[in-house]
Amino acid sequence: MLVNLVSPPAADNKVTPAQRNAPTYPLLANPAGFDDGFAPGHYSGWQTVQLAPQTGAVCGNGTPYKFFVNRVADTRNTLIYMEGGGACWDYASCKGLTPRSARNPDGIPDDYMSLLNPGASLVSPFVLRISPTGDVVKTQKWNLVYVPYCTGDIYSGDRVAVYPDPNGGAPLVYHHNGLRNARAVVSWLKDHLPRPTQLVQAGCSAGGVGSMLNYEHMRGDLAPNRAFLINDSGPVFSAPNGASPAQYPSVPLFATIRPAWGLDATNGPIDYLAGRLGPGFSRNDYATLIPALANKRRSDRLGITYFWQDLNYSSYSYERFFPEIQNAPNQAAKEALLHQKWAVDTTRLKATTDSLSNVGGYFPQFRALNESHCDTIVDFKNGDVQERGLELSHFIDNVLNGQGAVLDASESSDQADRAKPFNPFYALIDALLN
Secondary structure, eight states: OHHHHHSOOOOSSOOOHHHHTOSSSOOOOOOTTOOOOOOTTOOSSEEEEEOOGGGTOOOTTSOOOEEEEEOOSSOOOEEEEEOOOBOOOSHHHHTTOSSSOBSOTTOOOTTTTSTTOHHHHTSOGGGOSSOTTOOOOGGGGSEEEEEOOOSSSTTOOOEEEEEOOTTSSOOEEEEEOHHHHHHHHHHHHHHHSOOOSEEEEEEETHHHHHHHHTHHHHHHHHOOSEEEEEEESOOOOOOOTTOOTTTSTTHHHHHHHHHHTTTTSTTSHHHHHHHHHOTTOBTTBGGGHHHHHHHHTTTSEEEEEOOTTOOSHHIIIIITTOHHHHTOSSHHHHHHHHHHHHHHHHHHHHHHHHTOTTEEEEEOOOOTTGGGOOTTSSOSOSOOBGGGTBOHHHHHHHHHHOOSSOOOEEOOOSHHHHTSOOOHHHHHHHHHHO
């Protein structure tokens, strides 16, 4: 460790010429002489890493993309945390004008990880060295990489969209550039940090689904000895092309985002994902990603967790696509309809995780915070499956440290969760969020 303080470990898994010149989604670099802002010997503090346009990285509004690194001297182990923040596929949601829109429509400031922006710098025990809520996870002693979200496409898109202003103003030119941003992050990490011994990819909401959609190429190119995934509240539900929405409630969502984000373009994101995963993945249904990953990375431990009563991700998934939800007579009726469709999708996903020994599904019922959305934000508490005596921390520990089959657990009733005492800390956070 003392040697590393004086002479920081150099990259030892640099991008190869074949990777740099790959025909699809190559690992591109900043141009020679570009100041990315990174100081190799700066430890235990967040550094802003700037990416030039030549890397292919850009935010939705066309401003430069950047991400953040917090390095330590005594380990090669690395956490990549992908930020959450909704999704968008039209003028209003991509401009940030609707309650259900996409995060950071104006790009990413250099001081994004300041304590003055707790929604990023304090979002989860995963990205803290010491959690004020007492939650402990092994990644707190690792190199931390925070990947911010500014493309509205769950880190999966590759299309410059032009959305007309419904009021007749200038159209919105929006870069759904999430996949290229993720590739640029991988390229920089390979060229600047040592190959990880252990790698955890994690995130919540859009960052949860993004961590899963990008898992194979990031894990494959960074080439750790051991790799793990915690997908918090970013479920990839089955939605076969042309299937009945009554049977597969996420079909209308996928029918909208696939063209909006350029997912089906020739040699685009779906083709690239299929090429990385192999024959186990079907372009017809994104949910086949889960068994395909499990089969290809049999020694990895993969975890998916979210609440049965999630009202945030479910609203994005269904509310704008089902008239009976939009026109529900009151909020209670609307929530009941959302829960019904969410239960259909979750029951099918749970059957998949139950069938895979290296993929665990952990499904508590309810938490009085953020619409029961994102189990791992703020703290790891109150994500319990009480009928089995399990806490969320047990699941996380099992994924990251366990042996044998990854833990599966699901809570059947929300009564015990709703009977918990009022939590003023959660209430304060909800007030700040709203």
